Amino acid sequence: MHQVSLGTKIRDYYELTKPKIWYLLVFTxxxxALTASLLFDIPVTPLTWLLLIGGVAAGSAAADTLTGYNDRDIDAIMDRTKGRPIPSGRIRPKSALAFGLALAAISLVCAWFINPLAFGLMAFGLFDNIIVYSKWLKRRSQSNIILGGFSGGAPALIGYVAVTTQNIEIGLVMAGLVFLWIPTHIWSLALHVKKDYSRAKVPMLPVVSSEKTSIRVIAGTTIMMVVFSVLPFFFNQFGLVYLLTAAVFGAAMIAMSVWLLVKPSERASWTVFKFSSPYLTALFIAFMVDAGLKP
Incomplete structure (x- = not known):
């Protein structure tokens, strides 16, 4: 029997957590947290940073691992996902389940030591993603990604309340931005790999609706997201740096959605999907820069 090296095993478990997803959530x-710290001049201790980054990384990785465990049968059907660690046989389902539960426990312990509100949000995020989205809705309803999207906004709000609950509407808007970003991000990917989702019988929007309807909905959610992204400017906490970033990157997102609307193609939907992550990253960088420039 072929012996798998420790390094290979570590890489397999790392891949199981879908790092491309949790990197962005940890960044939000x-x-x-840094925006709240800079805005209200509240120092953040190294321990709080450690608990926050470690907790959100563990929680996001746990959610991705456990949804991978839930989805192992449909992942084996789809071309895009059949090479993942569980369907490819590199990690046994029971081992993945134990690993995911351990990560979830770590994230909840970290959140508890931040404050009770962070703990509640972490627990909610895990439940929404693993149970509501992956277990209950993913295979049953086209609204899966909407109701499951609340978990995507949880890390940003956890970061904010780890520092303060002052002007909590800022934290809520940050979480709201991620929530509104998720449908554009996921549905544009689903449009690109529609055949995969159809084969696995997952009722994503592009599977249950026509291409024309799906593209209109994606364009609509993108416009909603871009309009919503301007809202923080009116809180009198953010200035021109944030407004210009939201306007320029938002215009680019809308332009790509219009391109998808006018000339529907896999290439256009893939471009919208690929640009959506830099778009969200740019907004959060602008939050931090603008907060740092505040006199």
Missing amino acids: AFGA
Whole structure:
């Protein structure tokens, strides 16, 4: 029997957590915490940073691992996902389940030591993603990604409340931005890999609706997201740096959605999907820069 090296095993478990997803969520938590710290001149201790970054990383990785465990049968059907650690046989389902539960426990312990509100948000995020989205809705309803999207906004709000509950509407808007970003991000990917989702019988929007309807909905959610992204400017906490960033990157997102609307193609939907992550990253960088420039 072929012996798998420790390094290979570590890489497999790392891949199981879908790092491309949790990197961005950890960044939103970091961005929200640093923004709150700079806006209200509240120092953040190294221990709080450690608990926050470690907790959100563990929680996001746990959610991705456990949804991977839930989805192992449909992942094996789809071309895009059949090479993942569980369906490819590199990690046994029971081992993935134990690993995911351990990560979830770590995230909840970290959040508890931040404050009770952070703990509640972490527990809610895990439940929404693993149970509501992955277990209950993913295979049953086209609204899966909407109701499951609340978990995506949780890390940003956890980051904010780890520092303060002052002007909590800022933290809520940051979480709201991520929530509104998720449908554009996921549905544009689903449009690109529609055949995969159809084969696995997952009722994503592009599977249950026509291409024309799906593209209109994606364009509509993108416009909603961009309009919503301007809201923080009117809180009198953010200035021109944030407004210009939201306007320029938002215009680019809308332009790509219009391109998808006018000339529907896999290439256009893939471009919208690929640009959506830099778009969200740019907004959170602008939050931090603008907060740092505040006199």
